[in-house]
Amino acid sequence: MSKKIILLGIFMLWGALLSLQTAPLQLFTEYSPFTLLGVLGAVFANATGAGGGVVFVPFFNQLGFTPVSIVATSFxxxxxxxxxxALTWWGYYRKEKAxxxxxxxxPVSLLVAVPASLSGIWLAQFGTRAFAQLSFLQGKVDDIHLGFGVFSIILSLALFATSLMKARPTYRSTLKGVDAVSLVIIGCIGGVLTAWLSVGVGEMVAVYLILRGFNIAMSIAIAVILTAFTVWGAIPHHIINxxxxxWSVLMFAGLGAIIGGMIAKYVVLAFSPVKLKLFFASWVMIMGLAGLPLF
Structure with a gap:
């Protein structure tokens, strides 16, 4: 099935959903700008390996969303x-890069990192219900603005470091034991961090793989697919609990995010990964500084 048919089906379904709302014209007028936000966030997220929360968190914070609503809506x-x-990157891998x-x-990296990330997410969301000793994993959402700022600055410095590294003539192609153990640790810690901030695990895994000398585009693809599994693992908590x-923001930003997610791969393949990461690192640094209470 071609992407044009898929997009047409999505737009038709979205239009039908909009028509069922109480005041569709008013809803469209008030919330349609969020579509552009969704496109922008998804392009950055899927073209760099960084979660869309890098865009959504500071924007929703400026709009005065509550911390828990910022995380839930971003997820x-x-x-x-x-x-x-993730589907776009997986299709690219299966058709051209396998x-x-x-x-x-x-595939091996995902088999290692996905369970670890989901474990981290679920420990942060549900761990204290079973084990009181895990109470330190709860309550961090109230510090989301500061936490996002600090994390973004650290991430941007890591991205600058990877961007300034000398380009490799060849990339590594074997996942060693130390890499597997590192992905489990990073995945679990990243899952906890993602539960707090709606960003974390994809960025951390992508930076690690790039620093270890693996193919940059493949590292981004792994980060994107891993993040997709992670956010789906996290969302039931915010729907039920x-x-x-x-939901109004989601209706429009979600549509834009689908579009952005489908086109982001072409951004990576069309531009130099180094230039893309330098630009992205600069932007994340600005967002991180803006997240600190001094600004």
């Missing part, structure tokens, strides 16, 4: 955009 939008991006030695560790998703 919901990413379920749309990261899924579209025989490539530099890409052969993609927090009930903090802004």
């Amino acid at each position: 919901a939008i990413q379920c749309c955009g990261m899924t579209a991006g 025989p490539d030695a530099e890409w052969k560790m993609l 927090t009930m903090a998703i802004d």
